[in-house]
Amino acid sequence: MKRFLIPLGIFIVLVGFLAIGLKLDPREVPSPLIGKPAPDFRLSLLSDPAKPLSPADLRGQVWLFNVWASWCVSCREEHPVLLDLSKRGIVPIYGMDYKDQPGDAQAVLDRFGNPYVETVVDLDGRTGIDYGVYGVPETYVIDKNGIIRYKHTGPLTPAVLDNKILPLVKELQR
Amino acid sequence: MIPELGNFALMLALLLALVQSILPLAGAARNNPAWMSVARPAARAQFLFVAIAFACLAYSFLTNDFSVLNVAQHSFSKLPPVYRFTATWGSHEGSLLLWTFILALWTLAVTVFSRHLPDDMVARVIGVMGLVSCGLLLFMLLTSNPFIRLLPAALDGSDLNPLLQDPGMVVHPPILYMGYVGFSVAFAFALAALISGKLDASWARWSRPWTTAAWSFLTLGIMMGSWWAYYELGWGGWWFWDPTENASLMPWLVGTALIHSLAVTEKRGTFKAWTVFLAIGAFSLSLLGTFLVRSGVLSSVHSFATDPARGLFILAFLAVVIGGSLLLFAFRASQVGLGGRFGLVSRESFLMTNNILLLTVTGAVLLGTLYPLFLDALGLGKISVGPPYFNSVFVPLVTPLLLLIGVGPMARWKQASVPDLAARLKWGFGASVAVALLLPFTLDAWKPTVSMGILLALWIVVSITINVQGRLRRSTRWSANFYGMNLAHFGVAVAVLGVTMVSAYETERNVRMNVGDTVTLKGYTFLFKGAQDLDGPNYKAARGTLEVSRNGKPFTTLYPEKRTYLASGMPFTESAIDYGFTRDLYTAMGERLDGGAWSVRLFHKPFVVWIWIGAVLMALGGAMSITDRRYRASRGKKGASA
Numbered sequence: 001m002k003r004f005l006i007p008l009g010i011f012i013v014l015v016g017f018l019a020i021g022l023k024l025d026p027r028e029v030p031s032p033l034i035g036k037p038a039p040d041f042r043l044s045l046l047s048d049p050a051k052p053l054s055p056a057d058l059r060g061q062v063w064l065f066n067v068w069a070s071w072c073v074s075c076r077e078e079h080p081v082l083l084d085l086s087k088r089g090i091v092p093i094y095g096m097d098y099k100d101q102p103g104d105a106q107a108v109l110d111r112f113g114n115p116y117v118e119t120v121v122d123l124d125g126r127t128g129i130d131y132g133v134y135g136v137p138e139t140y141v142i143d144k145n146g147i148i149r150y151k152h153t154g155p156l157t158p159a160v161l162d163n164k165i166l167p168l169v170k171e172l173q174r
Numbered sequence: 175m176i177p178e179l180g181n182f183a184l185m186l187a188l189l190l191a192l193v194q195s196i197l198p199l200a201g202a203a204r205n206n207p208a209w210m211s212v213a214r215p216a217a218r219a220q221f222l223f224v225a226i227a228f229a230c231l232a233y234s235f236l237t238n239d240f241s242v243l244n245v246a247q248h249s250f251s252k253l254p255p256v257y258r259f260t261a262t263w264g265s266h267e268g269s270l271l272l273w274t275f276i277l278a279l280w281t282l283a284v285t286v287f288s289r290h291l292p293d294d295m296v297a298r299v300i301g302v303m304g305l306v307s308c309g310l311l312l313f314m315l316l317t318s319n320p321f322i323r324l325l326p327a328a329l330d331g332s333d334l335n336p337l338l339q340d341p342g343m344v345v346h347p348p349i350l351y352m353g354y355v356g357f358s359v360a361f362a363f364a365l366a367a368l369i370s371g372k373l374d375a376s377w378a379r380w381s382r383p384w385t386t387a388a389w390s391f392l393t394l395g396i397m398m399g400s401w402w403a404y405y406e407l408g409w410g411g412w413w414f415w416d417p418t419e420n421a422s423l424m425p426w427l428v429g430t431a432l433i434h435s436l437a438v439t440e441k442r443g444t445f446k447a448w449t450v451f452l453a454i455g456a457f458s459l460s461l462l463g464t465f466l467v468r469s470g471v472l473s474s475v476h477s478f479a480t481d482p483a484r485g486l487f488i489l490a491f492l493a494v495v496i497g498g499s500l501l502l503f504a505f506r507a508s509q510v511g512l513g514g515r516f517g518l519v520s521r522e523s524f525l526m527t528n529n530i531l532l533l534t535v536t537g538a539v540l541l542g543t544l545y546p547l548f549l550d551a552l553g554l555g556k557i558s559v560g561p562p563y564f565n566s567v568f569v570p571l572v573t574p575l576l577l578l579i580g581v582g583p584m585a586r587w588k589q590a591s592v593p594d595l596a597a598r599l600k601w602g603f604g605a606s607v608a609v610a611l612l613l614p615f616t617l618d619a620w621k622p623t624v625s626m627g628i629l630l631a632l633w634i635v636v637s638i639t640i641n642v643q644g645r646l647r648r649s650t651r652w653s654a655n656f657y658g659m660n661l662a663h664f665g666v667a668v669a670v671l672g673v674t675m676v677s678a679y680e681t682e683r684n685v686r687m688n689v690g691d692t693v694t695l696k697g698y699t700f701l702f703k704g705a706q707d708l709d710g711p712n713y714k715a716a717r718g719t720l721e722v723s724r725n726g727k728p729f730t731t732l733y734p735e736k737r738t739y740l741a742s743g744m745p746f747t748e749s750a751i752d753y754g755f756t757r758d759l760y761t762a763m764g765e766r767l768d769g770g771a772w773s774v775r776l777f778h779k780p781f782v783v784w785i786w787i788g789a790v791l792m793a794l795g796g797a798m799s800i801t802d803r804r805y806r807a808s809r810g811k812k813g814a815s816a
Contacts, residue, residue, distance in 0.1 A: 004447070004503060004504045004505075004507040004508065005504045007451065007455075007500050007503065007504075008497065008501055008503070008504050011458075011496055011497060011500055012497070014544075015489065015493050015497070017544070017548055017551050018465070018489055018492075018547070019489060020551040021547045021550070022485045022486060022489065071738070071745060073332075
């Protein structure tokens with residue numbers, strides 16, 4: 001009788017783990033870049049290809065760095081959230097158009113609105129590699145000294161903004 | 175109107191499933207024939223209403239009814255009709271409905287092919303299957319209703335995942351589910367045996383064809399999934415140890431163990447509690463697989479959108495079904511009994527080793543699949559377990575299993591004689607070793623893994639030959655069971671050879687090709703003629719042209735595509751393959767580079783189709799053994815006496 005209870009015992013432990021597992025998000029991968037300086041780049045602007053932008057130009061302010069693309073469906077999902085955030089004027093959002101045709105990207109911004117102060121163009125995705133982008137969209141919080149403080153993978157939701165990103169931004173802006 | 179009809183049919187099906195489980199189970203417990211006789215009509219009526227619900231959903235998809243949320247999210251007006259139909263099960267809700275539909279189908283089959291079974295057994299089996307169906311229908315109605323309306327209706331859908339827009343998707347999920355869900359019959363038989371406390375040779379004879387049928391479907395389903403991943407994902411791999419693949423492999427492994435242990439229970443009356451445990455295990459792992467894929471606990475290429483309420487419901491369902499049956503097992507298994515003794519070297523002992531090895535492999539795969547979750551739950555960090563782990567535990571455990579295939583079927587029941595076995599097999603084994611050592615020298619390079627793989631495959635083939643020869647000498651009577659088993663074992667040998675060859679000798683090139691560039695791979699020269707843009711029904715594509723020549727003579731032309739789907743904007747690789755019996759030429763387009771150049775992936779894959787041919791042979795062997803006269807004869811006998 002006792003040995004026939006063993007499978008049940010193992011199963012109960014398994015259910016315990018699965019129950020905890022339900023609360024965890026397997027996609028929430030900590031970025032090794034947190035606490036490190038934002039990798040440098042010098043990319044041309046979507047609005048004016050002749051002008052380059054690099055993270056050094058943004059020293060002294062807290063900013064959000066949002067990686068997106070016109071081909072990315074989840075980016076459409078977070079687009080209204082970003083637009084709303086930009087209207088509130090709490091923190092500047094800089095975009096990076098990742099592995100995309102600049103024309104397509106500009107068309108998206110023209111049609112759905114532009115939440116970005118500026119968007120840089122990462123045509124071949126090389127800067128994306130430096131930032132460890134593995135799924136678009138991704139959003140980074142970068143502080144006044146150019147250090148990455150937070151990374152969010154997947155579309156931003158109002159909940160993520162209000163609970164995690166904005167409190168952090170306010171603290172960093174102090 | 176039609177979606178509401180479907181919704182209503184689901185509710186009626188739930189009521190019928192309740193009737194189908196409560197009355198017959200209670201009737202069997204109180205020996206009330208009237209209550210027990212409700213089982214068959216209730217199950218058939220339940221099938222009818224689940225089928226109506228399924229038809230309603232399919233109709234909504236086919237007619238582009240974008241006022242149904244599920245249709246708006248997973249279909250598209252320009253989607254070809256066949257994919258509009260398969261999109262019916264392309265979503266979480268739809269695939270759940272397919273699951274339920276197939277469960278109802280298996281139950282229907284039980285109501286038809288159970289005339290020779292005692293009434294209380296039929297009542298319990300159908301009752302248990304009804305309980306499972308209740309859980310699924312409740313799950314659908316409460317958290318995943320496929321008929322929810324979208325108001326105002328969407329103008330157009332957001333398209334089916336391009337990965338699913340493929341002929342393979344027409345057959346892969348239904349066949350795979352036939353396998354998964356088919357184990358519910360063996361599970362219901364096992365619970366019926368535990369509840370009644372009766373488990374004898376006739377019980378095993380009844381369970382065997384059902385288990386083998388489910389196993390054959392599952393084998394075929396996994397094979398199709400693997401083949402689909404091979405040509406559709408564009409990575410050239412055929413097995414990725416993805417959680418979803420593991421979720422289908424685990425019930426297969428336990429199901430394989432179950433088939434073998436059922437043979438012992440039928441022939442020798444031994445392994446009883448063990449067989450019941452495996453029957454519970456095979457279906458439990460099917461359910462666990464569903465949970466892992468659907469709850470978002472593990473990330474996988476297959477996961478559908480996740481919702482915490484759903485995860486919680488499936489977990490509760492799992493806890494009730496699996497926990498309940500294991501509890502029943504704990505209290506009743508000792509009554510079922512263990513059975514007779516057997517010698518240290520006997521067919522029983524070989525089959526026991528087979529079972530232990532299969533279960534160990536299952537445990538290793540389960541551990542690897544859940545390990546990231548365990549660590550994460552304990553706060554020890556995020557990791558992912560990949561192919562290196564699985565390959566390094568899988569190969570050493572499966573190798574002895576494959577060696578056993580040669581010996582096991584030839585050993586006598588109860589007590590086998592080692593000298594006798596050695597006398598029959600020594601020449602075959604010697605010849606296999608010699609050929610396995612020498613044959614790789616004629617190939618690209620001698621590798622120990624290749625020798626080992628060839629040895630295993632040859633050993634199985636040689637021992638099958640010796641076994642079949644021996645039988646023919648004794649009797650020429652046809653035995654579907656015996657030849658089916660040998661065919662399935664032969665399929666294993668074919669698959670092993672395919673895996674060995676493609677793992678050892680495949681060649682891959684990832685190259686930048688300008689128009690007019692050539693690359694030579696294993697004697698095949700690929701000439702890149704550039705890529706043209708073309709429009710598909712719901713996508714735009716760049717189609718590359720690769721002219722393949724061999725020894726200077728034109729051989730074939732391949733057209734791999736890079737597609738962008740209009741509604742979702744998702745880029746997608748459509749590989750082009752020249753299939754061959756001894757090698758596949760596999761090409762896929764990578765990224766568009768400047769000046770008309772492309773990055774192109776080229777593979778030469780020796781013997782890769784053998785993997786799938788082997789799997790098909792295994793499934794055919796299973797199908798053949800179901801036709802054995804023994805299963806029919808028992809029906810006739812019982813029918814005559816009843």
